[in-house]
Amino acid sequence: MLKDLISQYIEEIRSTHIEEFKDKAAEVEQFRVKFLGRKGVMNELFEQFKALPNEQKKEMGIALNELKNAALARVEEFKNYVEEKMDAEEHHDLTLPADLAGRGSRHVLSVTMNEIAEIFARIGFTVEESVEIEDDWHLFSALNFPPDHPARDMQDTFFVEKEEGRQEVALRTHTSSVQVRVMETHKPPIRIIAPGRVFRNEAISARAHCIFHQVEALYVDKHVTFADLKQTLLYFAKEMFGEQTQIRLRPSYFPFTEPSAEMDISCNICGGKGCNICKGTGWLEILGCGMVDPNVLEACGIDSKEYSGFALGMGVERMAMLKYQIRDLRLYFENDLRFLHQFDNII
Numbered sequence: 001m002l003k004d005l006i007s008q009y010i011e012e013i014r015s016t017h018i019e020e021f022k023d024k025a026a027e028v029e030q031f032r033v034k035f036l037g038r039k040g041v042m043n044e045l046f047e048q049f050k051a052l053p054n055e056q057k058k059e060m061g062i063a064l065n066e067l068k069n070a071a072l073a074r075v076e077e078f079k080n081y082v083e084e085k086m087d088a089e090e091h092h093d094l095t096l097p098a099d100l101a102g103r104g105s106r107h108v109l110s111v112t113m114n115e116i117a118e119i120f121a122r123i124g125f126t127v128e129e130s131v132e133i134e135d136d137w138h139l140f141s142a143l144n145f146p147p148d149h150p151a152r153d154m155q156d157t158f159f160v161e162k163e164e165g166r167q168e169v170a171l172r173t174h175t176s177s178v179q180v181r182v183m184e185t186h187k188p189p190i191r192i193i194a195p196g197r198v199f200r201n202e203a204i205s206a207r208a209h210c211i212f213h214q215v216e217a218l219y220v221d222k223h224v225t226f227a228d229l230k231q232t233l234l235y236f237a238k239e240m241f242g243e244q245t246q247i248r249l250r251p252s253y254f255p256f257t258e259p260s261a262e263m264d265i266s267c268n269i270c271g272g273k274g275c276n277i278c279k280g281t282g283w284l285e286i287l288g289c290g291m292v293d294p295n296v297l298e299a300c301g302i303d304s305k306e307y308s309g310f311a312l313g314m315g316v317e318r319m320a321m322l323k324y325q326i327r328d329l330r331l332y333f334e335n336d337l338r339f340l341h342q343f344d345n346i347i
């Protein structure tokens, strides 16, 4: 009988507990379809209801309505339960393992600068930093640059101010300016390195950039000789590129050193046999160096008869390129994570 069926279903609805559902969201949907779906219990009973004699319709109509409301209320209740549960799982389950946020790492240039600093620290060099916007005196004049030197030209240097009769101000083109600042304010013995950013008016390519980094080293004391420079260079090259590394010095010219030299290391890729990195020569050009020109010492207020010194300067991008075989300078500045992540573990 319809009446019995209705009471049976109402009982079923009341005795259904969502806690017993295993796959809760799916089973709630099954429950809904069973009672309220197109081919569900409600529609089926309604067909039977239509066939009832009129005098029974009122009573059965009420009963059917009760069943429908019970089913609707239960579905609603179950849905709320599932939603709350999902919410809790998504946001409030403190027992879930933490979502690992990607860990940052040092940029390969910072790692390289730190490594250079550590190598020099082991033989007593401390780190000095100074301004990136420099005046003509510290950039050029005190470093013995002649008035017509090309570095004083706008084509090579970014000038901030360049007016007739005024002190010229520019973005520093090298960290040698820090030598001057340190010598002006410190008495020898001086043993410093100066790492930092430098700027040159260059078109950006795989081999050149308008912003790059240098580390300058300066040692001034009584009786400092070229032999001290050479031994320091050999020590540095072996620490940086490996014990088997050899060095060679070629005569060169810089306004602020006399004599001046350029240092090459034996190619760490082919071991000196010749490859495309060293262009078949077996040697790689690494840095510039020399004995501090007496004119520079004097310009900074240091007596060149009592003191002598050596200086050297290197490009950090080049060091990292050679050490990690990086082929294109632009990669350093593009912040492409595929590039940066390759150096996560070099610390």
Ligand code: DAH
Residues within 6 Å of the ligand: 173, 174, 175, 176, 216, 217, 254, 257, 287, 288, 289, 290, 311, 312, 313, 314
């Ligand atoms: N300042 C030079 C440059 O930017 C590098 C350099 C060469 C620094 C020789 C020195 C040095 O201290 O002795 O190219």
